[in-house]
Amino acid sequence: MTEQEILAGLGExxxxxxxxxxxxxxxxxxxxxDLDIDSLSMVEIAVAAQDKFGVEIPDDQLKDLKxxxxxxxxxxxxxxxx
Amino acid sequence: MRLTEGQAGAxxxxxxxxxxxxxxxxxxxxxxVDTNDEWIRSRVGIASRRIxxxxxxxxxxAVQAGGKALAASGLSPADVDLVIVATCTPETQIPNTSASxxxxxxxVAPGAYDLNAACAGFCYALANAADAVRAGxxxxxxxxxxxxxxQWVDWTDRSTCxxxxxxxGAAIVGAVSEPNEAPGIGxxxxxxxxxxxxxxxxxxxxxxxxxxxxxxxxxxxxALAPVARQACEKAGIDPGELAAFIPHQAxxxxxxxxxxxxxxxxxxVADDIVTAGNTSSASIPLALSRMIERGEIASGSHxxxxxxxxxxxxxxxxxxxx
Numbered sequence: 001m002t003e004q005e006i007l008a009g010l011g012e013x014x015x016x017x018x019x020x021x022x023x024x025x026x027x028x029x030x031x032x033x034d035l036d037i038d039s040l041s042m043v044e045i046a047v048a049a050q051d052k053f054g055v056e057i058p059d060d061q062l063k064d065l066k067x068x069x070x071x072x073x074x075x076x077x078x079x080x081x082x
Numbered sequence: 083m084r085l086t087e088g089q090a091g092a093x094x095x096x097x098x099x100x101x102x103x104x105x106x107x108x109x110x111x112x113x114x115v116d117t118n119d120e121w122i123r124s125r126v127g128i129a130s131r132r133i134x135x136x137x138x139x140x141x142x143x144a145v146q147a148g149g150k151a152l153a154a155s156g157l158s159p160a161d162v163d164l165v166i167v168a169t170c171t172p173e174t175q176i177p178n179t180s181a182s183x184x185x186x187x188x189x190v191a192p193g194a195y196d197l198n199a200a201c202a203g204f205c206y207a208l209a210n211a212a213d214a215v216r217a218g219x220x221x222x223x224x225x226x227x228x229x230x231x232x233q234w235v236d237w238t239d240r241s242t243c244x245x246x247x248x249x250x251g252a253a254i255v256g257a258v259s260e261p262n263e264a265p266g267i268g269x270x271x272x273x274x275x276x277x278x279x280x281x282x283x284x285x286x287x288x289x290x291x292x293x294x295x296x297x298x299x300x301x302x303x304x305a306l307a308p309v310a311r312q313a314c315e316k317a318g319i320d321p322g323e324l325a326a327f328i329p330h331q332a333x334x335x336x337x338x339x340x341x342x343x344x345x346x347x348x349x350x351v352a353d354d355i356v357t358a359g360n361t362s363s364a365s366i367p368l369a370l371s372r373m374i375e376r377g378e379i380a381s382g383s384h385x386x387x388x389x390x391x392x393x394x395x396x397x398x399x400x401x402x403x404x
Contacts, residue, residue: 016342040125040335043300050304059296 001079003027006053006072013048017041027069039063045071055079086218089257092211093266094404095157095222098150099371100143100250101358102134108244115240122244127334131247131359133232139173140250144228145186147250147367152187155254157222159188162254164220166210167196168203168227168363170392171234183226193220200282201330201391202272203227203363204251205399208387209270211255212399226252227363236290245333246291247359251367264402268317271309272397282392302336302390306398307343310388313398317384324349325383326373326403330390331355331365346386350378362391370403379403 001009011022018041031037037045042065046057049071055078057065065071107130108119122128134143144167152159167180180194199206204227211223228250237243258265278301281294306329314321327349329337334355341351354369361368366387373379381403388398 038125039296040299043296044303044335044339047300047304059300 001053001075003072003076006075007068009052010045010049010068010071013045013052017044017048025068027067027072029068030066031068032066049075053079088218089216090261091258091263091265091267092215092255093258094401095254095256096151096154096404097367097371097374098147098152098154098252099368100146100150101132101368102138102143102248104133104135105130106133111244115238115243117240117244125335126245127337127353127355128244128359129356131357132249134230134248138230140169140171140228140230141173141179141182141186143230143248143250144169144179144183144226144252147228147252147364148183148187148224148226150371151252151254152224157254157256160190162189162192162222162224164193164211164214164223165189166207166223166225168199168207168225169196169229170198170200170203170362171229171231172196179228184224187224189224199363199389199391199395199397200393201332201360201362201365202389202393202395202397204366205270205387205389205397206272206395208253208255208267208401209272209397209399212267215255215257221256223255224252225255226250227365227367229362229364231291231360231362234284234291239290241295242291242293245360247361249358249361249364249368251364251369251371253367266402266404268313268319268400270397270399271313271316272395273309274393274395276393278394281394299333299336301394302332303339303343306340306388306390306396309396309398310340310344310386313388313400314386317400319384319400321346321386322348323384324386324400326350326352326379326385328352328366328369328373328385329388331358331369332360332391340388349386363389374403
């Protein structure tokens with residue numbers, strides 16, 4: 001999956017879970033400060049990302065993913081090693 | 083050996099609920115622990131909860147809810163021959179809660195047992211009751227979920243004291259009136275996962291309830307929608323036809339998460355947690371009784387119930403609203 005595809009997928013997920021319009025979901029944005037997403041929504045995003053990308057993001061990894069780009073990188077790395 | 087004559091199906095005849103008088107608001111809690119109304123509302127969806135008086139017991143609350151359900155059903159105490167109380171916070175291990183509740187309601191010599199499946203308890207008890215009626219081992223069953231969680235909460239722990247509350251809810255279960263009438267309680271889908279036993283627990287009799295919130299949240303928002311869909315499938319009811327969805331009132335965010343993944347666009351989703359808090363096994367019948375009282379769900383429509391909690395235990399079934 002390309003970075004663009006993952007970004008588009010994340011945009012859909014974040015729109016559905018947190019009500020943030022997909023176009024605001026850009027790589028440099030931080031979840032907490034820029035997108036106003038709390039820890040429970042992050043869990044929901046991780047669960048939805050697992051459905052969409054087939055990549056599991058455990059809770060202990062999730063807390064280190066601060067920006068949209070961090071998630072994109074995580075998904076891509078997991079795809080390579082899978 | 084002979085067996086009892088069975089019944090074609092079981093149904094819920096009536097619900098009843100009871101909440102203690104004392105309302106505890108988020109502002110009241112933020113005076114004693116480091117939290118605030120906005121945080122509690124956004125994370126768990128609770129605006130206020132009810133807390134039992136110091137001398138008010140689980141038996142007292144169960145009697146109140148059970149009495150209301152019995153009155154609403156039109157049956158008399160003599161018609162009830164089995165009493166099941168789902169609770170994880172009984173005052174005493176022995177005697178059990180159910181025999182005392184039966185005695186106080188004037189139900190003479192019924193089968194009586196307590197059931198602990200934590201927050202899934204009511205759905206387990208409802209399934210047991212339906213099976214007993216179908217098998218012919220009980221005629222009418224009083225099923226109660228009753229909890230006094232306030233006595234197991236550390237009121238200085240802001241992660242739990244904002245969530246848990248007290249209350250009771252009850253249902254009367256009997257046979258369908260005609261042999262060819264559609265059953266009113268669908269097949270239960272139940273299960274457990276002991277691997278998650280350390281996520282919600284009370285260590286010993288001198289301890290308080292502990293919950294690993296994020297892990298429970300992830301499990302609940304992932305594992306439960308498939309269980310809910312399976313309960314619909316077994317009952318032969320499409321989720322799109324459901325008039326109501328009443329999940330255990332654990333956390334509004336969990337409720338919304340499961341509802342979104344279930345896909346039941348016509349269903350009114352119970353949000354009783356907003357003013358009741360998380361009352362464990364009491365939450366489903368309490369929410370249902372209040373929704374019926376307010377006229378939010380029509381008699382004869384289908385509602386999906388799903389209980390889930392410590393153990394981890396879960397159970398779901400479709401019912402016909404009485």
